[in-house]
Structure formats: C-alpha cells, structure tokens
Amino acid sequence: MPDNLPAPTAPTSPTPLTLLGLGSMGAALARTWLAAGHPLTVWNRSPGRSAELALRGARVADTAAEAVAASPLVVTCLLDDASVREALADADLAGKDLVDLTTSTPAESRARAAWAAERGARFLDGGIMAVPPMIGAPQSGGYVLYSGPRALFDEHREVLAVPAATRYVGAEFGLAALYDVALLSAMTAMFAGARHAFALVENAGIDRKEFGGLLADWLAAMAPATATYAAGPPAEEATSPAVAEAGDAALLRTAREQGVDTALLIASAGSVSGV
Incomplete structure (x- = not known):
C-alpha cells in the first residue's frame, strides 16, 4: 500500500x-x-x-x-x-x-x-x-x-x-512509474470522456457553461465508485450484462445520431451488442 x-x-x-x-x-x-x-x-x-x-x-x-x-x-x-x-x-x-x-x-x-x-x-x-x-x-x-x-x-x-x-x-524501482502512468491513464480517459460529452451536445442549442457544471458535478459524484474496481462491485449492486449491453448500445446510437466519433465508446465498453 x-x-x-x-x-x-x-x-x-x-x-x-x-x-x-x-x-x-x-x-x-x-x-x-x-x-x-x-x-x-x-x-x-x-x-x-x-x-x-x-x-x-x-x-x-x-x-x-x-x-x-x-x-x-x-x-x-x-x-x-x-x-x-x-x-x-x-x-x-x-x-x-x-x-x-x-x-x-x-x-x-x-x-x-x-x-x-x-x-x-x-x-x-x-x-x-x-x-x-x-x-x-x-x-x-x-x-x-x-x-x-x-x-x-x-x-x-x-x-x-x-x-x-x-x-x-x-x-521496486518501477513502482512509482507504474502508479503514475496508471493514474494518468484514468485521468486521460476522464478528459477524453468530457470532450466526447461536449461533442454530443455541440449543436443542440445547450448552454455549454450550464452543461459543464452538470458534467463536473456528475463526475465528482461518480468518482468515489472507482475504488470498487479494487475488488469488483458487490454482487447485489452489479449491473446485469443485459442492462450493460443495452446501455452501451444506446451510447453508440446516440453518438452516431449526433455525428460524433464512436471510437472512445467502443474502446471503453466491456461488450456491446446490436452495433
């Protein structure tokens, strides 16, 4: 530790x-x-x-x-x-x-x-x-x-x-670098996700400042849940595979409707059906 x-x-x-x-x-x-x-x-x-x-x-x-x-x-x-x-x-x-x-x-x-x-x-x-x-x-x-x-x-x-x-x-000499890059990887993915979110709403007439506040609040609310990846979420709280797949597919369909590249979502999804 x-x-x-x-x-x-x-x-x-x-x-x-x-x-x-x-x-x-x-x-x-x-x-x-x-x-x-x-x-x-x-x-x-x-x-x-x-x-x-x-x-x-x-x-x-x-x-x-x-x-x-x-x-x-x-x-x-x-x-x-x-x-x-x-x-x-x-x-x-x-x-x-x-x-x-x-x-x-x-x-x-x-x-x-x-x-x-x-x-x-x-x-x-x-x-x-x-x-x-x-x-x-x-x-x-x-x-x-x-x-x-x-x-x-x-x-x-x-x-x-x-x-x-x-x-x-x-x-072990490589541990600081491993911690560093692992944490930076998570940060990089977070910022990539934020850019993707703004791209989705770009041409929808949505106030960017208001949306930015919602995005920051949502990510802050979800951040503590990242610690569950240490052991996996409790079984009773885990999302079923069917629900996860449906959610992933909806994200992809929305991105396509909005004309936003789906590469980030495809890379992030554990599995996607119906695409």
Missing part, C-alpha cells in the same frame, strides 16, 4: 541540491526549494528559462555536468527518459543521489536505476501527481510518488516534501 507522508517542517540545515529541467513543472519545483532556503543549482537546455530563478538566488550552471558536480542530490525533471540519458551522458554521477521525476515507463525506470548504479549513484524514481500550480500549495492535493530504497527516500524525505507531499510506494 502507498505510504502517504505529509510534508514535514523545513529542515534546520537546508539541503543543497541540483535540478535539471526548467519547464513549467521544473520551474515550479525550483521556486519552492528556493523559497524554503535550499541552495539550488539549476540547468536547462534553453538557458533563457533560468533568468527568473537566478534573480531568486539559484546558481545557473552552463552544462548539466557542471550542475551535477555542484550538489550531492540531483533531481531531474525532463521531457522523457531519453532526455535524462542525454543530459547526464557527460556527468560524473559517482557518489551522487539521483532522483528522477521524469515521466517514464516502469521498465525505463528500472533500466535507469541500473544505469545510475553502474555509474556509482544511488537512485530514486518519482512520479508527479500534480500540475504546476499545485506545487508549493499544501492544500492542493498534489503529491509525488517515490520508489526505490526506503533508506534513501527517508534520507531525503524532508527536502523532497518541500514542493509537494510524498507517497512512498515501494522498493
């Missing part, structure tokens, strides 16, 4: 760290660490993005290798796993603790952990369950998943918890 760990108070001796990657998320992470008093070295492929952070006190490195050399703790928040490999290609990782917050697959995370170990670094994988405005906002509900050696996570928990709450999910 995930270990939900709230952000503790700031450490008495702020930990120095390096951050590679200053996109929207990386910049948000950087601002929170600087605001908490942590000595921070930053690097980004596009140097212009570091100007604001330099004014806030960050040290800006000319190269990723220089940034890595500046701190014992190195955090990466880059585009993808290939970007991490490229950025760290010339860096000396011996004796470093590498925390990778880049979205990756479980297999990529395991391979990156082995890669880091070969270069003398300890490794934690992370998955950010937040958008940039949620970083540094304790009541926003955002958090970061972590997997890897528990002792290493505990060693850096205070500094890692500055931007967002932490959830340690296990020692």
